[in-house]
Amino acid sequence: MGCPYAYGATRYVDVTSGLNMMSISKWEAMVVASGLKVEYSNYNVVKNIGLLSKIPVLRELMINDVAAILVKPA
Numbered sequence: 001m002g003c004p005y006a007y008g009a010t011r012y013v014d015v016t017s018g019l020n021m022m023s024i025s026k027w028e029a030m031v032v033a034s035g036l037k038v039e040y041s042n043y044n045v046v047k048n049i050g051l052l053s054k055i056p057v058l059r060e061l062m063i064n065d066v067a068a069i070l071v072k073p074a
Contacts, residue, residue: 024063036070 024043031038044065045053052062 023060024066025060027066031068031070034070035073037073038068039071040067040069042067 043053043059043063044067046062046064049062052058
């Protein structure tokens, strides 16, 4: 059957494992709008160059994964 990830994909939306075209700023705005509190977050940057996640334009291009724990405020 083969790998269901990027092989054969011609568009981002064709990749079944992700690449849902969600920007970091859009994700952060959704979290704020949800009213949830960020208890923990970790932004994984390409090649572990953390400095890239601090530069506004580059962070959208270089952050490849976000792990977060969101909690409902009491």
